[in-house]
Amino acid sequence: MSLLQYEFLRNALLAGFLVSVACAIVGTLIVVRRMVFLAGGIAHVAFGGVGIGVFLGIDPIRSALVFTVLSALGMGLALERLEISEDSAIGILWAIGMAIGALFVGLTPGYVPDLMGYLFGNILMVPTGELAVMALLDLGLFAVTLSFWKELVAVSFDPEFAWVVGVRTKLINTVFLLMIATSCVMLIRAVGIVLVLALITIPAVSSRHFTKSLGWMMFISGLFGLGFVMVGLYLSFLFDIPSGATIVLVAGLAFLLLEGFKKS
Amino acid sequence: MEREGQTILEDINFSVQEGDFVGIIGPNGGGKTTLLKVILGLVKPSRGDVLVFGKEPEEGRHLVGYVPQERIFDRDFPLRVIDVVLMGRLRGKGMFRPYSREDMQKALEALELVEMSHLKDRQIGSLSGGELQRVLIARALVSEPKLLLLDEPTANVDLPVETEFFELLEGLRKGITIILVTHDIGVLSTYVEKIACLNRKMYYHGTKEIRPEDLEAVYGCPVDLIAHGVPHRVFREHRP
Numbered sequence: 001m002s003l004l005q006y007e008f009l010r011n012a013l014l015a016g017f018l019v020s021v022a023c024a025i026v027g028t029l030i031v032v033r034r035m036v037f038l039a040g041g042i043a044h045v046a047f048g049g050v051g052i053g054v055f056l057g058i059d060p061i062r063s064a065l066v067f068t069v070l071s072a073l074g075m076g077l078a079l080e081r082l083e084i085s086e087d088s089a090i091g092i093l094w095a096i097g098m099a100i101g102a103l104f105v106g107l108t109p110g111y112v113p114d115l116m117g118y119l120f121g122n123i124l125m126v127p128t129g130e131l132a133v134m135a136l137l138d139l140g141l142f143a144v145t146l147s148f149w150k151e152l153v154a155v156s157f158d159p160e161f162a163w164v165v166g167v168r169t170k171l172i173n174t175v176f177l178l179m180i181a182t183s184c185v186m187l188i189r190a191v192g193i194v195l196v197l198a199l200i201t202i203p204a205v206s207s208r209h210f211t212k213s214l215g216w217m218m219f220i221s222g223l224f225g226l227g228f229v230m231v232g233l234y235l236s237f238l239f240d241i242p243s244g245a246t247i248v249l250v251a252g253l254a255f256l257l258l259e260g261f262k263k264s
Numbered sequence: 265m266e267r268e269g270q271t272i273l274e275d276i277n278f279s280v281q282e283g284d285f286v287g288i289i290g291p292n293g294g295g296k297t298t299l300l301k302v303i304l305g306l307v308k309p310s311r312g313d314v315l316v317f318g319k320e321p322e323e324g325r326h327l328v329g330y331v332p333q334e335r336i337f338d339r340d341f342p343l344r345v346i347d348v349v350l351m352g353r354l355r356g357k358g359m360f361r362p363y364s365r366e367d368m369q370k371a372l373e374a375l376e377l378v379e380m381s382h383l384k385d386r387q388i389g390s391l392s393g394g395e396l397q398r399v400l401i402a403r404a405l406v407s408e409p410k411l412l413l414l415d416e417p418t419a420n421v422d423l424p425v426e427t428e429f430f431e432l433l434e435g436l437r438k439g440i441t442i443i444l445v446t447h448d449i450g451v452l453s454t455y456v457e458k459i460a461c462l463n464r465k466m467y468y469h470g471t472k473e474i475r476p477e478d479l480e481a482v483y484g485c486p487v488d489l490i491a492h493g494v495p496h497r498v499f500r501e502h503r504p
Contacts, residue, residue: 147360166355
């Protein structure tokens with residue numbers, strides 16, 4: 001593997017692994033709860049945070065993390081307090097987040113860095129320091145999921161019943177929103193805001209063909225995620241094409257093949 | 265009881281004695297599920313009080329077992345039968361702690377009770393309507409409730425399964441109060457002890473008979489009362 005001599009490629013593979021772990025845990029829960037659109041909204045809100053970071057001259061990923069977490073919490077509150085359907089709330093959040101980003105980028109004087117990297121990702125540009133942060137987030141996600149496993153499962157399957165038997169459903173839902181927010185931001189570097197949905201849904205949906213257990217779904221979707229990232233990365237390197245888009249298209253192709261195979 | 269400006273339930277004043285088996289019938293949209301949710305404390309009434317075993321619903325809910333309508337479930341959800349039943353043991357369980365051996369034991373016993381233990385490792389999505397209904401009852405029973413609320417328990421099953429289902433309930437009843445709501449008058453078999461009619465308002469006389477005028481008020485039109493032979497008779501024998 002002479003390719004591994006390159007530090008950036010090693011970093012990219014490591015980032016791919018860390019991203020796959022987050023997608024496996026959070027993506028599986030999102031898919032079984034049918035909250036993919038919510039994840040999309042939260043991912044796009046991150047663009048607001050990126051814009052603010054660019055404007056303030058700080059690392060846009062850091063500001064995106066803070067902004068997205070706060071927005072996700074605000075979203076949770078809004079859904080509780082306002083008489084509005086979830087999909088309308090998501091649509092509004094989605095648009096406002098993007099608008100805030102565009103506004104702050106527009107207000108930034110002088111040189112504005114390339115925003116394509118945030119929208120479509122570039123896994124080859126993940127700095128070494130960020131890998132440690134990603135690893136920490138993964139550990140956090142893992143620990144939270146393990147700690148709240150039975151509550152997360154119960155709230156996902158039947159929230160009313162969970163409430164009746166005394167589960168603190170609001171707390172669990174807030175924890176879940178935070179998990180989505182952190183994973184979405186983590187995915188920005190690798191595949192970008194626009195493509196986050198692919199890595200959250202496709203591995204989880206594909207894993208459904210192989211198991212009927214939630215735990216195994218997470219494990220298998222982790223393998224799928226890693227596979228998609230590695231193949232996509234290799235192809236993008238080989239043909240010198242954008243990595244984020246290639247990874248997503250590899251995932252999409254694999255999904256179609258699996259579905260077709262299942263049908264026949 | 266109002267929601268979004270529309271009155272869903274009003275002037276509801278009824279009490280259930282411990283050990284009763286009460287059937288509540290009424291048309292769809294008549295507020296039956298809402299009534300159960302009020303009893304559970306999931307929905308707060310805009311006026312009036314609800315007491316469950318003398319306490320506020322939120323404090324009384326640990327005594328209540330809830331069997332929701334079957335159709336609200338995502339049948340694709342990757343979960344085994346035993347995992348579903350275990351959810352009934354969540355009460356009082358600290359977060360961070362997995363289910364104990366005792367929880368597993370109780371869950372298996374509950375499955376035994378509803379005669380579903382042979383399916384414990386089956387995917388919930390692969391169950392028939394009747395089987396899923398029994399599993400949901402096991403889930404409610406595993407928390408050892410004093411009051412069992414059943415929402416349209418026989419909506420998706422055919423008649424033989426329905427009869428079996430009521431025989432099962434009869435066997436479980438010792439010491440448990442049951443409130444069952446349904447839109448299907450035919451469901452209310454001999455097993456039900458008291459019947460109430462509900463369509464926004466409630467007509468309840470603490471008896472097993474339905475007065476034709478109540479039924480008319482509830483359904484808004486004359487309803488043909490047909491008693492299916494003696495075992496299923498819910499109406500007094502009619503003599504000319």
